Amino acid sequence: MTEMTLTSDGRPRRASGSIATRAVLYVLLLLFAAYYLLPLFVMVVNSLKPLAEIQQGNMLALPREWTAAPWVSAWDQAQIGIQATGLAPYLWNSIKMVVPAVAIATMLGALNGYVLTKWRFPGHRIVFGLMLFSCFIPFQIVLIPMARVLGLLGLAGTTPGLILVHVVYGLGFTTLFFRNYYEAFPNELIRAAQMDGAGFWQIFTRILLPSSGPIIVVTVIWQFTNVWNDFLFGASFASPASQPITVALNNLVNSSTGVREYNVHFAGAILAALPTLIVYVVAGRYFVRGLMAGAVKG
């Protein structure tokens, strides 16, 4: 845009340094891109090699013999703990945990945001402050009390128990997101709906929720990533039957007998990371747009 400067006789010309600047820029960007993509490259390449090729030592080389066997093994044959089930059942465990956890936390967050901005009650600031505070409590602190609570509720070692933990931990963030989004939502619209005869739920479902697209996307991505990637709660509160894929991946890597099957480990790690990657690729654009929405929109 500003590459054009004026020469002494007034004609525009290309600034002499600009091509060099641009070249440096591109080289740097390419270097950084390579730096960040290298781990992914290593993972993909080595997940498609026979184990013997990895043991020869060159991690960066392309496979001489391409094979999908490590993927098949990681999916449903590899030894996880004491059983040779592969990661597939644990992927389902994760999905059964993530989908309700995200849906419930998002809906409750939206409802909290609605009440905290449009149906204010005495002390609403304190309530919001306390919910916000929950965002800053480290996971480790609540492990033992949470285990006790889950035990009392009879949910210890179950998927519903994990869902409960993630919903409780997610609420602080989802409430924060929705409260800030609804704070900017015009009160006159709520009043107009009240005059039109809409009640508490009708205003929420007919007026607010249809306008909440961007913030729902942001919240869902945020919650999905956090819950899917969680290891600590999964390792602490799940039984072997309800373990999420992150825990299973750990068990896969640690329970190999004799030879370490690096190619299977790489394939398994990619499998475990794939859903979050897909979510980012599909909805990443909305994520940035949603985060910006409050700032830019008039």
Place this chain on the structure above:
Amino acid sequence: MGSLDIVHLKKSYGSLSVLDDISLSIEKGGFLVLVGPSGCGKSTLLNTIAGLEPITSGEIRIAGQDVSGLKPADRDIAMVFQSYALYPTMTVAQNIAFGLEMRKVPKAEREAAVKRVADILQIGHLLDRKPSQLSGGQRQRVAMGRALTRNPQVFLFDEPLSNLDAKLRVDMRTEIKRLHERLKTTVVYVTHDQIEAMTLATKIAVLKGGVLQQFGTPAEIYDNPANLFVAEFMGSPSMNLVKGKVDGDGRAVTVARASDPLRLPVRANRILAGYAGREIIVGIRPEAITDPRTDNGGDPSVVVSDFRIDVVEPTGADVYAISELGGRQAIGRCSADYPVRAGEVSRLAVHTSKIVYFDPESEERIA
């Protein structure tokens, strides 16, 4: 449609009083305008009528029934908001029908109502659009349409024209007046624009600091303002308020000028006997200081005098001639062809029958 009565309405936040003992009533089919500077409580008063804000004490009666304990939806009122408050995710037709839908009116009836309203407001071609695809004037119409569908007892308007540009504002003002004359629904209308108040109202309530200053017809408010605040607020340019001294018998007031003093006779029914010899505030509307026309020769209430003109402001239709009166600048309004020039002396006629008088201490009108 029905009448609206506000009886000793009070509203306060803790010890802070925002509406202080307001009593008003507007007849069925009347057009009540609440006017005042920002922060005077006019929008709060409207919101209490709507039921969007609670009141501390008093009564609000719609068609004779006290509604002050009812929810907004149960008061049989409809409101047009300053920002229009159209539901952004719904089409125009859905916006208009939403109130009926919430009241569980069958679909066929809703569609008929939308069509009727669209015809009245000529927005039939916009029904499938979203609010974001409409211009300011169109949004305004849709907002009115939403209020019209339900045939409420009372319409409430909260500064509906303040977001429009000047030209459109005048058009929509006329349209609102035409609509009111056609539908004959009771209207309560909030504005800070005194011209809107004068042109639309059958009754005006002037508020300041949560206190009702005056309640009356536009003519009463304009000709006989209750106090200095109302006198200054209503009318553009403002009423000239200058110091004058009452003569011994209260039948004339003398206003000092740099040149000769100006002696203005007091109308027979306004004799200021009680103020004889005292200083008061004289209120003269700009149009009462004008070019002397030939036809008022001999009228004793018209005082013709020489004025030294300081500034001349031509507006096209009129010329405002500004000169010194009682130590303050006073504006006179002359016809455009009357030859007044800045720095020269012109003969102007003062129509004393239009003059009002105020007590300088209490600021109330005394005659």
